[in-house]
Amino acid sequence: xxxxxxxxxxxxxxxxxxxxxxxxxxxxxxxxxxxxxxxxxxxxxxxxxxxxxxxxxxxxxxxxxxxxxxxxxxxxxxxxxxxxxxxxxxxxxxxxxxxxxxxxxxxxxxxxxxxxxxxxxxxxxxxxxxxxxxxxxxxxxxxxxxxxxxxxxxxxxxxxxxxxxxxxxxxxxxxxxxxxxxxxxxxxxxxxxxxxxxxxxxxxxxxxxxxxxxxxxxxxxxxxxxxxxxxxxxxxxxxxxxxxxxxxxxxxxxxxxxxxxxxxxxxxxxxxxxxxxxxxxxxxxxxxxxxxxxxxxxxxxxxxxxxxxxxxxxxxxxxxxxxxxxxxxxxxxxxxxxxxxxxxxxxxxxxxxxxxxxxxxxxxxxxxxxxxxxxxxxxxxxxxxxxxxxxxxxxxxxxxxxxxxxxxxxx
Amino acid sequence: xxxxxxxxxxxxxxxxxxxxxxxxxxxxxxxxxxxxxxxxxxxxxxxxxxxxxxxxxxxxxxxxxxxxxxxxxxxxxxxxxxxxxxxxxxxxxxxxxxxxxxxxxxxxxxxxxxxxxxxxxxxxxxxxxxxxxxxxxxxxxxxxxxxxxxxxxxxxxxxxxxxxxxxxxxxxxxxxxxxxxxxxxxxxxxxxxxxxxxxxxxxxxxxxxxxxxxxxxxxxxxxxxxxxxxxxxxxxxxxxxxxxxxxxxxxxxxxxxxxxxxxxxxx
Numbered sequence: 277x278x279x280x281x282x283x284x285x286x287x288x289x290x291x292x293x294x295x296x297x298x299x300x301x302x303x304x305x306x307x308x309x310x311x312x313x314x315x316x317x318x319x320x321x322x323x324x325x326x327x328x329x330x331x332x333x334x335x336x337x338x339x340x341x342x343x344x345x346x347x348x349x350x351x352x353x354x355x356x357x358x359x360x361x362x363x364x365x366x367x368x369x370x371x372x373x374x375x376x377x378x379x380x381x382x383x384x385x386x387x388x389x390x391x392x393x394x395x396x397x398x399x400x401x402x403x404x405x406x407x408x409x410x411x412x413x414x415x416x417x418x419x420x421x422x423x424x425x426x427x428x429x430x431x432x433x434x435x436x437x438x439x440x441x442x443x444x445x446x447x448x449x450x451x452x453x454x455x456x457x458x459x460x461x462x463x464x465x466x467x468x469x470x471x472x473x474x475x476x477x478x479x480x481x482x483x484x485x486x487x488x489x490x491x492x493x494x495x496x497x498x499x500x501x502x503x504x505x506x507x508x509x510x511x512x513x514x515x516x517x518x519x520x521x522x523x524x525x526x527x528x529x530x531x532x533x534x535x536x537x538x539x540x541x542x543x544x545x546x547x548x549x550x551x552x553x554x555x556x557x558x559x560x561x562x563x564x565x566x567x568x569x570x571x572x573x574x575x576x577x578x579x580x581x582x583x584x585x586x587x588x589x590x591x592x593x594x595x596x597x598x599x600x601x602x603x604x605x606x607x608x609x610x611x612x613x614x615x616x617x618x619x620x621x622x623x624x625x626x627x628x629x630x631x632x633x634x635x636x637x638x639x640x641x642x643x644x645x646x647x648x649x650x651x652x653x654x655x656x657x658x659x660x661x662x663x664x665x666x667x668x669x670x671x672x673x674x675x676x677x678x679x680x681x682x683x684x685x686x687x
Numbered sequence: 688x689x690x691x692x693x694x695x696x697x698x699x700x701x702x703x704x705x706x707x708x709x710x711x712x713x714x715x716x717x718x719x720x721x722x723x724x725x726x727x728x729x730x731x732x733x734x735x736x737x738x739x740x741x742x743x744x745x746x747x748x749x750x751x752x753x754x755x756x757x758x759x760x761x762x763x764x765x766x767x768x769x770x771x772x773x774x775x776x777x778x779x780x781x782x783x784x785x786x787x788x789x790x791x792x793x794x795x796x797x798x799x800x801x802x803x804x805x806x807x808x809x810x811x812x813x814x815x816x817x818x819x820x821x822x823x824x825x826x827x828x829x830x831x832x833x834x835x836x837x838x839x840x841x842x843x844x845x846x847x848x849x850x851x852x853x854x855x856x857x858x859x860x861x862x863x864x865x866x867x868x869x870x871x872x873x874x875x876x877x878x879x880x881x882x883x884x885x886x887x888x889x890x891x892x893x894x895x896x897x898x899x900x901x902x903x904x905x906x907x908x909x910x911x912x913x914x915x916x917x918x919x920x921x922x923x924x925x926x927x928x929x930x931x932x933x934x935x936x937x938x939x940x941x942x943x944x945x946x947x948x949x950x951x952x953x954x
Contacts, residue, residue, distance in 0.1 A: 295829065305798055305825045307749045309848035309873050312855060451755075457746075464748050469874030471850060572799045572825065573746060585769030586803030587745030587762065 289535040291606060296485020296576075299612060302605035304484040306464075306575040313471045318486040320391050325493075330386065337382050338497060341415070342372045344379075346498075348505040348666070353636040359656035362664040364511070366502055368526060368671060369641060375671030376498060376526045377408035381477055383494035385412040388475035395419040395470075398477045399463040401428055401456030401522070402597035402644065403435025404671055405479030410444035420444040423463040427454035428596045435675055453590045456522075456600050460574050480523025481604035484575030488528075488604050495529025502666060503533050514544040515659050519668040520648040521548040521618065522562065522597050524604035526670035531616060532606075544666070545617065547655075548607065549647040551593035552620030562591035564603040565611050565618040578605040594623035594679060597644040597671075625650040627683055630673065642671035643679060698791045698819045698842045698865035701736045702900035707917040709950040710902055711735035711943050712795065712926035714754060715773035716743055716761035717933050723761075725936035727780045730929065731789050733943030734951070737902075738780070738789070739822065739924065742773040742796035749824040751877025753927035770800040770809065774816045781817030793820040793844060793865070798834075807837045814840050820865040822846070828862035835862075844868050847893045847901075849883065860897030866922060869893050871905045877927045879906035887919040910949035917950045 291298045296318075304314060324330040338344040346367045355363040368376040381398075388396050396418050400406030406422040413420035422439055426448050429436050439446050447466075452458040460482075467476045481491040506514060517534060519527035531546045538544075553561035561567065564579045571580040573588050581589040581601040593599040610616040621629075629649035634640050641649060648667050655665050673680070702708045711730040715723050730738055743758035750758070761768045773794065783789045794813065801809040801823070813821065820842035826834065828845055835843060842865030847856055849872060860867060869890055872883040883889075886903070893901050902922030907913050913923045925946055932938045948954070 303830055304827065305830055306827065307824050307848070307870075308827055308846040308855070308859065309850050309870060311827050311829075311848075312850045312852055452745075461746055461748060465875055468749070471873055571802055572797075574748075575825070580799075582799070582803065583745075583767070584803070585762075585767055585771070586800035587769070588799075 291609065292485065292489055296489065298606045298609035301570070301576070301578045301608040302485060302488060303577050304575065305572045305577065306484050307468055309468050310471050314484055314486070316391070320387060321486055321490050324387055324390060330390070334383055334386060338379065342378050342382065343370065344497065345501045346370050348502060348509065351637050354633060357632060357636050358652040359661055360652060360659065360665055361662040363652060364666045365639070366498060366530070366666060366668040368498060369639070369645070369669050373404070373408045373411050374674060375404040375408065375642065376495060376529065377405045377479060378411065379497050379529070380479065380491050380494040380525060381405070381408040381412040384475070384477045384490070385409070385416050385418060388418065388477070389416055391475065393473060393475040395474045396477050397421045397423065397463055397466060397474055398479060399423045399456065399459040400479060401459065401599065402595065403428065403432040403439070403675060404597065406439050406444070406446070407435050407442070409477050409479070410439040410442035413444060414442045421447055423447050423449050423459045423466065425454035425456060425458045426450045428456065428459070431596050431679060432675055456596065457588060457591065464574060480525040481528045481606060482523040482574060482576060482602060488576065488606055491525050492528045492532055492606060495525050496532045498526065498529040498668060499531060499533030502530065503537060511664065514664050514666055516545040516547055516655055517666045518547045518549060518648045518651050520598065520644050520670060521550050521565070521603060521607060522600050522644065523602070524548070524607045526668055528604060528606055530668045531610070535615060546615065547651060548616055548618040549621045549651050550618055551595060551598035551647060552622045553592045553594070555622055556620045560592040561620065562593045562599045562601070563620045564601060565607060566620050570608065573602045576605050578602055578608045579611070594626065594683065595643040595647065597642070598647065619651060621647040621650040627680070627685060630680065631685055639669070640673040641669050642673050643676045645670045696819070696842050696865055698737065698793065699899060701791050702866060702921050704736070706951050707920060708736035708900070708902070708922040709734065709913070709943070709947045710737040710739055710904070710922050710924040711929055711946070712739040712741055712924060714741040714743065714757040714761060714930050714933060715776045716764065716768035717757040717930065718760055719764060720768070720772065720776060722936065723933065724776050724779055726933045726939045727776070729936040729940035730943045733940040734947030735943055736790055737922070738792045739926070740773060740777055740792055740794050742770050742794060742800060743768050744797045744800060747797065749875055751875040751927060753930050754876055757930050757933070770796055770804055771812070774812050774818070777818050778816035791819040792817070793822055794818050795822040795824070798823050798826045801834065806834055810837045810841060820844055822868060828858050831862060846870050849873055849889055853892070853896070856893055856896040860893070860899070863897065863899055866900040866902050867893055867897050868924070869901050869903045869920065871903050871907065876905050878908035882906065882912055882915060886916070890920050910945045913946050914949040917952065923950045
């Protein structure tokens with residue numbers, strides 16, 4: 277495992293600034309009631325980063341409890357099927373609880389304990405972050421409540437049951453469309469009320485400063501491992517690194533070490549796959565970066581799907597983890613700077629990629645991760661038969677069986 | 688900004704009648720545009736010293752169920768209802784009905800509608816509508832520079848919370864114009880059965896950091912609780928309890944009159 281998990285002082289790509297801005301994006305746009313708590317959190321996080329004991333405890337848990345490092349697996353049958361030379365899969369699906377989310381919940385819950393908060397809350401869309409938070413809370417003996425939209429509760433019944441088994445309270449949110457954005461709003465409102473004894477474990481690289489930075493740092497274990505594993509495997513050239521983007525935590529965790537540690541002239545193309553839902557022109561998608569415009573939602577400034585009056589729009593995707601109207605502020609900055617490219621993937625394309633990986637490699641990916649896999653055929657056209665591509669498989673697909681069956685994929 | 692700024696603003700002056708002031712919150716566009724304008728006028732007739740006009744927004748993170756639901760109803764009107772429509776209502780109100788000068792009006796809006804319109808355009812539309820001040824609950828002072836840079840002539844009111852440290856109260860007090868909005872409890876707007884313990888001390892703490900009037904909001908819903916708050920604050924803000932009555936402007940007037948009497952210490 278890489279020893280550069282937490283951020284180092286000097287790096288060519290240095291973000292965010294002291295106020296949590298990535299270019300113009302990010303910042304802290306929240307009611308005054310929680311501003312002191314965010315300052316306290318930022319201070320506690322900086323102290324934790326500087327404390328070798330925190331780093332040791334985090335690394336130890338990631339290794340012995342989560343099961344890191346996850347493999348970088350060479351998927352030759354998949355590569356042949358899409359027409360690429362090499363496809364390497366970063367297997368975040370093999371983490372305990374089945375997704376990358378636990379990299380972050382372990383970090384944040386350790387921080388909560390360090391700050392003396394006995395109670396954590398979380399929002400969840402697909403349920404993966406909720407399960408990871410409930411799991412970590414059980415492990416560390418913290419009280420846990422998870423806010424989840426009623427539509428997502430319907431789509432992800434298994435994860436709801438798991439959270440309850442783990443001792444967490446699942447609080448249904450029926451506002452709006454009953455999906456991820458509504459769950460975030462409800463969790464934020466609750467936090468404003470219970471800020472003094474409660475730690476809000478945000479599940480993606482979104483929210484007010486210092487959350488986007490903190491979540492990125494905790495998820496950077498993904499990219500740091502990839503960089504090290506490429507060296508170990510003596511992979512000389514990588515053409516592209518791909519990850520799916522909802523809020524964007526597995527993507528920023530994958531990309532950030534490449535931005536920080538790999539010189540620009542040797543850096544592969546970094547590509548984020550956004551949910552294009554029923555099509556980018558359908559008005560039914562979750563592609564904030566491709567189709568949105570900058571605005572403030574959930575405490576930060578970033579690309580956002582919004583109406584003429586500045587109200588957030590309902591996002592849509594077959595995947596409960598990607599139907600979020602905003603996106604992490606660092607992605608907005610990376611898009612504007614041209615450092616990462618973002619492409620839309622429709623429900624249908626994601627389902628095709630889901631089926632392809634399942635049949636060629638015996639790996640059933642999450643429907644979110646399938647959006648990243650769906651870029652492989654396009655990259656094959658672009659790079660040709662010698663192309664080398666790394667894809668982060670952010671989670672496994674067990675939770676998606678009902679959705680995939682409903683979508684008519686043949687068993 | 689010089690010392691003369693806050694002292695001479697019409698908004699600050701509304702608190703200077705030698706008695707506590709009532710700030711009455713009305714949601715623009717609820718249940719419809721005409722009725723909300725009638726409710727604004729009813730609140731003025733009822734004796735409100737300052738009017739706070741809420742802008743309907745889709746993610747009102749500082750608001751409780753009553754105001755969130757009213758915003759949702761307002762937005763469902765044909766053609767939607769947002770900042771631009773709300774400022775049209777404000778303008779109609781500021782132009783008055785001929786009889787006497789209406790009380791100063793403060794707009795309560797989340798930041799994104801202002802950004803969507805463009806901050807300079809939003810500020811100039813507000814000035815054109817005769818708006819005296821603005822409360823932006825998701826814009827703490829540290830994030831306010833872009834807005835303050837274009838908001839000349841509009842008093843920007845910042846919020847002081849029960850969780851604010853003395854250091855932050857100094858920031859909030861220093862940045863505010865017009866008055867300081869003291870949030871009575873953690874959580875969202877809406878009626879509460881009891882006022883927070885230690886509220887008087889909290890108000891005293893806020894007052895130690897500003898020369899401006901300090902008005903208390905969140906959770907004040909009856910003439911009785913309004914009178915209690917008026918004993919130690921310069922102003923009392925009532926929102927959800929008025930919004931609930933907005934379907935009937937005559938009832939708004941009657942209710943605001945009972946609040947005004949309680950706040951003003953009249954029998």
